[in-house]
Amino acid sequence: MAETRAMKLGLDDRVALVTGGSRGIGAAVCVELARQGCDVALTYVGEPGEADDTVAAIEGLGRRVLPLLADAADSTATEEAITRTVTELGELDILVCNAGITRDAVIWNMSDRAWDDVLAVNLKGYFTFNRAAARLFKDRRRGRIINISSINGERGKFGQANYTAAKGGVNALTRTLARELGKFDVTVNAVAPGMVATEMAEGLAPEFRNAAIRESMLGRLADPADIANVVAFLCSDFAKHVTGQVIRVDGGQYI
Amino acid sequence: MFEWFGKVNYCRDTKVDGFATHLRAGRLMGSACSGCGHLSYPPRADCPICRSGEFAFIELSGKGTLSTYTTIFAAPAGFTQDAPFHLGVVDLKEAGRLLAPFGDTIGPTEITIDMAVQIVPRLCDETESIKVYYTLEKPGTTWFKTDPA
Amino acid sequence: MSKVGIVGIGHTVFGRRSDATVQELAFEAYRDALADGALDPAVIEATVIGSVPEYHKQRSLAGVIQEYLNLNPKPTWLTEVACASGSAAIRTAWLSIKAGVHDVVAVIGCQKMTELETAEILALMGRVGDVQWESGFGTTFPGYYAMFAQRHMHEFGTTAEQLAQVAVKNHYYGARNPKALFQKEITADKALASDPVASPLTVYDCCANADGAACVILAGESAARKLGGGRVVWLEGNGCASASMSVLRRSSLTGLPSAREAAAQAYRMAGITARDVKVAEVHDCFTIAEIMAYEDLGFCAEGAGGAFVAERQSYIGGSTPVNVDGGLKAKGHPVGATGVSMACEMVHQLRAEAGARQVPGADVGLTHNVGGIGQYCFVNVFVKD
Numbered sequence: 001m002a003e004t005r006a007m008k009l010g011l012d013d014r015v016a017l018v019t020g021g022s023r024g025i026g027a028a029v030c031v032e033l034a035r036q037g038c039d040v041a042l043t044y045v046g047e048p049g050e051a052d053d054t055v056a057a058i059e060g061l062g063r064r065v066l067p068l069l070a071d072a073a074d075s076t077a078t079e080e081a082i083t084r085t086v087t088e089l090g091e092l093d094i095l096v097c098n099a100g101i102t103r104d105a106v107i108w109n110m111s112d113r114a115w116d117d118v119l120a121v122n123l124k125g126y127f128t129f130n131r132a133a134a135r136l137f138k139d140r141r142r143g144r145i146i147n148i149s150s151i152n153g154e155r156g157k158f159g160q161a162n163y164t165a166a167k168g169g170v171n172a173l174t175r176t177l178a179r180e181l182g183k184f185d186v187t188v189n190a191v192a193p194g195m196v197a198t199e200m201a202e203g204l205a206p207e208f209r210n211a212a213i214r215e216s217m218l219g220r221l222a223d224p225a226d227i228a229n230v231v232a233f234l235c236s237d238f239a240k241h242v243t244g245q246v247i248r249v250d251g252g253q254y255i
Numbered sequence: 256m257f258e259w260f261g262k263v264n265y266c267r268d269t270k271v272d273g274f275a276t277h278l279r280a281g282r283l284m285g286s287a288c289s290g291c292g293h294l295s296y297p298p299r300a301d302c303p304i305c306r307s308g309e310f311a312f313i314e315l316s317g318k319g320t321l322s323t324y325t326t327i328f329a330a331p332a333g334f335t336q337d338a339p340f341h342l343g344v345v346d347l348k349e350a351g352r353l354l355a356p357f358g359d360t361i362g363p364t365e366i367t368i369d370m371a372v373q374i375v376p377r378l379c380d381e382t383e384s385i386k387v388y389y390t391l392e393k394p395g396t397t398w399f400k401t402d403p404a
Numbered sequence: 405m406s407k408v409g410i411v412g413i414g415h416t417v418f419g420r421r422s423d424a425t426v427q428e429l430a431f432e433a434y435r436d437a438l439a440d441g442a443l444d445p446a447v448i449e450a451t452v453i454g455s456v457p458e459y460h461k462q463r464s465l466a467g468v469i470q471e472y473l474n475l476n477p478k479p480t481w482l483t484e485v486a487c488a489s490g491s492a493a494i495r496t497a498w499l500s501i502k503a504g505v506h507d508v509v510a511v512i513g514c515q516k517m518t519e520l521e522t523a524e525i526l527a528l529m530g531r532v533g534d535v536q537w538e539s540g541f542g543t544t545f546p547g548y549y550a551m552f553a554q555r556h557m558h559e560f561g562t563t564a565e566q567l568a569q570v571a572v573k574n575h576y577y578g579a580r581n582p583k584a585l586f587q588k589e590i591t592a593d594k595a596l597a598s599d600p601v602a603s604p605l606t607v608y609d610c611c612a613n614a615d616g617a618a619c620v621i622l623a624g625e626s627a628a629r630k631l632g633g634g635r636v637v638w639l640e641g642n643g644c645a646s647a648s649m650s651v652l653r654r655s656s657l658t659g660l661p662s663a664r665e666a667a668a669q670a671y672r673m674a675g676i677t678a679r680d681v682k683v684a685e686v687h688d689c690f691t692i693a694e695i696m697a698y699e700d701l702g703f704c705a706e707g708a709g710g711a712f713v714a715e716r717q718s719y720i721g722g723s724t725p726v727n728v729d730g731g732l733k734a735k736g737h738p739v740g741a742t743g744v745s746m747a748c749e750m751v752h753q754l755r756a757e758a759g760a761r762q763v764p765g766a767d768v769g770l771t772h773n774v775g776g777i778g779q780y781c782f783v784n785v786f787v788k789d
Contacts (some may be wrong), residue, residue, distance in 0.1 A: 184378075260540060262541060265540065266535055297536070325547050331542060334542035342547065342551075344657075354652060368555065
């Protein structure tokens with residue numbers, strides 16, 4: 001593998017909160033931000049040990065880490081996660097909303113529960129985290145919000161009425177918040193991956209992965225690091241004039 | 256952009272345009288004449304004393320004493336939803352006088368002539384477009400200020 | 405240098421004149437002034453119109469009026485200094501006669517306040533003050549005088565009750581002036597109980613808008629003696645001054661520096677002092693304005709204006725009767741007409757033709773007409789022939 005040069009993004013001593021940071025895209029974002037000099041808080045659900053690998057990676061880079069067990073569908077828990085980040089890491093400069101679930105079904109088979117659960121985590125969860133961060137950032141007159149979306153928020157996706165509705169909503173939420181927070185020097189952007197080589201993707205049947213590879217102009221799926229690199233760039237001052245955008249990192253799957 | 260200044264703005268074009276940009280950064284600026292040093296608030300490009308057209312913005316402390324006040328009940332266009340609201344005229348410590356609405360730290364029953372006040376720059380968060388103004392607050396009230404460029 | 409006198413006066417009913425255009429109102433006053441002086445219109449060499457243009461739909465009013473009065477091709481133009489536009493028109497005519505350019509000039513102050521829609525009025529209301537530094541915070545015309553009142557109360561102990569006494573007096577006299585908008589007396593209780601406008605001023609502390617017109621015909625001394633038929637009243641003192649438009653640069657917040665300056669000029673020119681004034685018209689756009697006027701004009705000491713009205717010194721029989729035609733408060737305030745209306749009242753008084761509101765033995769009268777919040781003031785002294 002060719003040696004990769006690290007980006008120098010000037011994020012030293014910033015504090016980031018990444019939701020769903022224990023694995024997949026979220027974990028990659030946590031690690032890249034730590035590499036760029038951030039202290040990182042991360043939320044996760046499941047067993048207490050779920051986040052151990054990510055925590056170890058961050059500590060290995062010499063940064064502070066705060067793992068927080070918090071269900072993104074629980075708005076009290078989301079507020080508390082933000083508060084604890086500020087209390088224990090001293091500040092909040094960056095919010096990356098990433099926690100997301102799928103409950104696929106064609107609509108005629110999709111239950112109320114499947115709809116509600118996905119919307120609760122993937123859209124309402126983003127709303128509650130974004131709201132809490134917005135309150136802090138507008139008073140400080142600085143901040144970065146990055147909402148992880150999907151190209152399947154801009155196009156339809158068979159079997160994902162709930163997921164695509166939520167991601168489409170995330171894109172709209174992102175644009176509105178860019179308008180509301182712009183005057184406070186806070187940028188709000190969404191990153192829309194195509195298919196990414198994560199556990200979630202691995203659980204799919206090979207024909208779905210291959211279909212995605214065929215769609216991609218680059219003949220491959222994204223690594224989680226591909227998404228994390230763009231997220232890190234958007235967090236930096238190099239991206240200070242980018243706001244209200246949905247930036248596709250999809251290898252050309254959807255153009 | 257002077258059009259940012261005021262809860263309603265009637266004045267877009269002025270030689271002291273930079274006033275609003277400074278206020279957005281949390282700085283209340285008066286003007287000092289480059290010819291004779293005369294200090295003015297509100298700031299003005301044309302010196303009333305020596306007629307020089309050259310001036311510099313000077314940052315003021317925002318400290319002052321209340322000269323007079325009123326509560327507006329019958330409000331003009333753009334303010335009808337705010338009525339009744341309280342306005343004060345303040346003699347500024349360094350120079351000149353300023354008119355502004357009272358802010359949240361001073362209740363209507365606390366308003367008395369000669370009280371000490373602090374002018375606090377404000378950025379309106381209820382509108383998409385940028386709107387800067389100031390309010391009269393108790394001395395010691397803090398506010399956001401960006402570092403000078 | 406020769407004197408300038410008034411040889412004819414006319415005055416419409418002030419009120420909501422939904423029966424007339426502004427030029428039709430001007431014509432009423434003009435016709436009455438010619439009749440009052442038994443004058444042939446051929447003697448009129450020029451007109452000066454006092455009016456505030458932003459209240460009218462018709463742009464450039466002077467030309468429309470001159471045409472309607474059938475006075476083309478005589479020269480005409482508008483003078484505008486807010487609520488003192490009528491007195492500015494008088495001063496312009498006086499200057500032209502003093503300069504020897506004209507002998508006889510008709511001055512018409514005229515105004516409709518009711519042509520605008522509510523939204524247009526609300527928009528105008530907010531632009532009385534400095535639009536760059538003050539209007540952005542919602543100041544209004546009553547708001548400025550309210551701030552003067554607040555300061556006056558703080559420094560001199562003036563009370564709301566004393567302010568109400570000004571309104572009571574002016575409505576008392578308005579009820580005796582068939583040309584006034586308000587024809588009923590009021591009580592102090594009613595005034596004090598009325599809705600707040602800008603603290604401490606309530607509805608009854610504020611003059612009302614009205615439509616109306618008034619006309620005075622000025623003439624140089626020899627023309628006046630020829631035309632005047634023995635009923636000339638002389639304009640012997642004409643004082644005029646400006647002050648900072650903005651309260652942010654005003655040297656006093658309890659008096660009008662422009663009024664003090666204009667009064668000093670008028671007294672000096674007429675060779676009189678405040679004590680010589682037997683009857684006065686002052687600019688009571690708000691009750692506090694009348695109290696400040698007593699002090700600025702020297703009718704009483706600084707700060708004593710509240711006591712002056714409470715002690716009935718500004719009623720007929722008091723030391724200086726003021727606004728015995730009802731003032732702006734009871735007549736209403738058609739802004740361009742007010743200054744000329746004041747002059748008409750002086751002529752009535754000094755001709756001893758004021759009937760039920762005659763000040764006995766009035767030989768010297770004074771008008772005090774303020775524009776805006778005191779950036780302009782015109783003080784005139786009138787003397788019986």
